[in-house]
Amino acid sequence: MRNRFTRSAAVMLMMIAVLHGQTSSQAPQKPGLPSTEKSSNAKKANKGNITPPANPAKTGESPISRPAVPKFDLANLDKSVDPCVDFYQFACGNWIKQNPIPPDYPDWISFNEVTEYNLAVLHDILEKASVNDPKRSPVMQKIGDYYASCMDEKAANSKRYSPLKPEFDRIAALKDKQQMLAVMGVEALAWPDPIFGFGAGPDLHNADMTLAAIDQSGMTLPDRDYYLKDDAATVAIRKAYTDHMTKMFSMIGQTPQQAAQNADTVLKIETELAKASMDRTQRRDPKNRDHKMAIADVEAMAPNFHLNTYFTATGAPAFKELNVGNPEFFKAVNTVIENTPLDSWKTYMTWRVLHGAAQWLSDDFVNENFKFDKALTGQEELPVRWKRCINSTDNALGEALGQPYVDETFGAEGKQRMLKMVDALEGALRSDISDLPWMTPETKKQALVKLTAIRNKIGFPDKWRDYTKLKIVRGDLVGNFQRANAFESNRQLQKIGKPVDKLEWGMTPPTVNAYYSGSHNEIVFPAGILQPPFFDRSIDDAINMGAVGLVIGHELTHGFDDQGRKFDPKGNLRDWWTPQDAQEFEKRASCVADEYSSFNAVDDLKLNGRLTLGENTADNGGARISLMALHKLMEQANKDANAKVDGYTADQRFFLGFGRVWCENRTPEIARLSVRTDPHSPGKWRVNGVVQNMPEFQKAFGCKVGQPMVRENACRVW
Numbered sequence: 062m063r064n065r066f067t068r069s070a071a072v073m074l075m076m077i078a079v080l081h082g083q084t085s086s087q088a089p090q091k092p093g094l095p096s097t098e099k100s101s102n103a104k105k106a107n108k109g110n111i112t113p114p115a116n117p118a119k120t121g122e123s124p125i126s127r128p129a130v131p132k133f134d135l136a137n138l139d140k141s142v143d144p145c146v147d148f149y150q151f152a153c154g155n156w157i158k159q160n161p162i163p164p165d166y167p168d169w170i171s172f173n174e175v176t177e178y179n180l181a182v183l184h185d186i187l188e189k190a191s192v193n194d195p196k197r198s199p200v201m202q203k204i205g206d207y208y209a210s211c212m213d214e215k216a217a218n219s220k221r222y223s224p225l226k227p228e229f230d231r232i233a234a235l236k237d238k239q240q241m242l243a244v245m246g247v248e249a250l251a252w253p254d255p256i257f258g259f260g261a262g263p264d265l266h267n268a269d270m271t272l273a274a275i276d277q278s279g280m281t282l283p284d285r286d287y288y289l290k291d292d293a294a295t296v297a298i299r300k301a302y303t304d305h306m307t308k309m310f311s312m313i314g315q316t317p318q319q320a321a322q323n324a325d326t327v328l329k330i331e332t333e334l335a336k337a338s339m340d341r342t343q344r345r346d347p348k349n350r351d352h353k354m355a356i357a358d359v360e361a362m363a364p365n366f367h368l369n370t371y372f373t374a375t376g377a378p379a380f381k382e383l384n385v386g387n388p389e390f391f392k393a394v395n396t397v398i399e400n401t402p403l404d405s406w407k408t409y410m411t412w413r414v415l416h417g418a419a420q421w422l423s424d425d426f427v428n429e430n431f432k433f434d435k436a437l438t439g440q441e442e443l444p445v446r447w448k449r450c451i452n453s454t455d456n457a458l459g460e461a462l463g464q465p466y467v468d469e470t471f472g473a474e475g476k477q478r479m480l481k482m483v484d485a486l487e488g489a490l491r492s493d494i495s496d497l498p499w500m501t502p503e504t505k506k507q508a509l510v511k512l513t514a515i516r517n518k519i520g521f522p523d524k525w526r527d528y529t530k531l532k533i534v535r536g537d538l539v540g541n542f543q544r545a546n547a548f549e550s551n552r553q554l555q556k557i558g559k560p561v562d563k564l565e566w567g568m569t570p571p572t573v574n575a576y577y578s579g580s581h582n583e584i585v586f587p588a589g590i591l592q593p594p595f596f597d598r599s600i601d602d603a604i605n606m607g608a609v610g611l612v613i614g615h616e617l618t619h620g621f622d623d624q625g626r627k628f629d630p631k632g633n634l635r636d637w638w639t640p641q642d643a644q645e646f647e648k649r650a651s652c653v654a655d656e657y658s659s660f661n662a663v664d665d666l667k668l669n670g671r672l673t674l675g676e677n678t679a680d681n682g683g684a685r686i687s688l689m690a691l692h693k694l695m696e697q698a699n700k701d702a703n704a705k706v707d708g709y710t711a712d713q714r715f716f717l718g719f720g721r722v723w724c725e726n727r728t729p730e731i732a733r734l735s736v737r738t739d740p741h742s743p744g745k746w747r748v749n750g751v752v753q754n755m756p757e758f759q760k761a762f763g764c765k766v767g768q769p770m771v772r773e774n775a776c777r778v779w
């Protein structure tokens with residue numbers, strides 16, 4: 062699925078995806094992990110999805126008809142546009158016209174098209190699994206009962222918010238701040254992080270071992286900017302947020318006056334957390350998040366966090382050292398803890414639980430929760446309940462649901478062809494590095510060692526995760542949700558002090574996405590993305606290399622982007638560059654940053670070239686090496702590069718296949734939100750930003766100097 066949040070496992074793996082997960086109010090900054098990846102995720106993937114039902118489907122209903130496979134099609138082109146003037150418009154113009162954003166999405170792109178197809182497949186699987194039959198396998202019982210409980214809208218409506226009463230009571234009974242931190246430790250297992258994040262991640266200097274980590278967190282809005290900026294759009298969202306909290310508080314029985322006051326209290330606390338937080342662009346540099354400390358020293362630095370009490374309450378194994386992602390945050394918030402009255406903290410904690418659970422309470426909560434999401438993302442409608450329940454099942458039990466999914470969709474043949482393409486891409490990157498004019502032989506040698514060490518994972522894990530200890534109770538929706546989150550948090554925490562499990566996956570098999578992990582030095586392609594229009598067995602190599610080939614190249618290049626280059630072949634944060642080569646790299650990277658900073662995201666809002674630098678570097682490098690690999694494949698097969706298929710040469714089709722993947726429509730709201738939070742550029746610039754830098758493109762389409770797709774100061778890193 063294209064989840065709203067990256068799963069916590071993914072966070073731990075420090076993965077960098079090819080596409081963002083959707084961002085929403087429920088995606089505060091990532092919990093305390095020294096990750097190299099984008100920071101728009103919550104620890105528990107599940108901890109705060111969206112909600113209300115437009116077409117309440119019942120379990121036991123007939124299969125959902127599967128949407129058409131989103132194949133490459135020349136009918137998507139807009140031939141009235143000169144490809145040298147606006148290639149994206151040429152490759153996508155008709156697609157854009159014919160594919161308006163469905164009301165239950167904030168944007169629409171090939172990734173969503175494939176996701177919709179997957180949803181239909183998963184719907185069949187889960188409808189069958191949800192029949193209460195004692196003969197079901199343990200895996201089918203778990204996913205089936207989870208899904209069936211989730212689909213029971215009537216039960217959810219009759220319970221309203223009563224499943225949260227024990228949580229609210231526990232918070233209300235708090236006597237002092239030390240006890241408060243202990244309860245926060247427990248709440249954080251199942252609900253969005255209160256104040257800060259605590260988890261486990263690879264030791265940045267010993268990537269084979271897992272280290273405890275704490276980091277800034279605790280905000281509800283998607284970025285610190287939402288609390289601190291004063292432009293009209295941001296002020297409006299802050300107002301909508303306060304109104305939303307007021308409404309939600311009144312729905313749990315508070316007087317209008319209390320509710321409004323409490324909303325202000327939460328906003329005030331979260332604004333303090335925002336002020337203490339490092340911004341996303343700074344966080345891209347792993348060195349800024351690399352602070353290994355003894356617990357005793359952190360305790361001395363920020364005593365009001367009562368960290369030992371907190372850690373004990375979570376059930377984490379004992380440890381002496383941990384990584385502190387942002388020490389300044391802990392110093393600053395230490396004072397906030399002291400200066401804020403206990404009652405205000407209780408209000409904040411109540412809000413975090415209510416917010417985290419709202420999507421699975423009764424419809425009034427679900428709809429109010431969605432209303433605020435709509436203000437943030439521009440999405441018109443809540444997805445139907447079965448879609449939301451499939452997503453939730455995937456988040457909670459992804460490697461159980463992944464088993465029947467893989468059986469149905471992914472064959473050995475697909476894996477073989479992918480392996481061949483990965484091989485071709487690695488070969489292309491090897492010759493690309495060897496021929497780089499700006500790098501000394503010394504650094505090249507190191508780069509090639511790193512490239513050779515990159516592992517790849519394709520389709521699904523060799524070893525499935527064991528969910529035996531996760532209790533799924535038929536009929537207990539909120540309980541299942543809570544236990545699944547706690548199960549995942551606990552699974553993460555139990556890794557502390559242990560060797561890193563290199564077989565682990567950070568995405569579930571049906572996920573339409575891919576990632577590179579710096580600490581594992583590996584590229585990962587779930588079965589979900591190995592379908593058209595990314596990978597189509599029935600079409601020529603040129604299209605496939607422009608699509609999935611480029612995605613493979615993109616992930617490989619992440620190992621050598623502004624973040625990835627700081628990690629060595631083993632995944633340790635270690636500088637293997639000569640100072641001169643590092644300087645040359647920075648110069649070239651700055652060219653890319655300046656290029657993308659000049660592009661408009663929406664209205665007059667420009668992209669943040671520094672926030673998106675890694676992704677843009679990966680897109681540019683990926684395109685270059687994927688095209689190289691295509692040429693090699695054609696040479697080996699003795700194919701004529703100038704021969705046309707459907708009127709286009711192989712190189713032209715390569716670029717058309719590339720364009721197709723990024724054809725996109727997005728709401729202005731999500732465009733604004735993405736500029737702040739998404740390290741990826743919008744589709745238009747992922748395509749045009751790349752081709753402008755490529756003489757190969759200009760040659761393929763006969764573009765002339767002075768035309769928009771011929772950049773005067775073309776950038777090239779890899």
Ligand SMILES: [Zn+2]
Pocket residue numbers: 077078079080615619676679
């Ligand atoms: Zn990427």
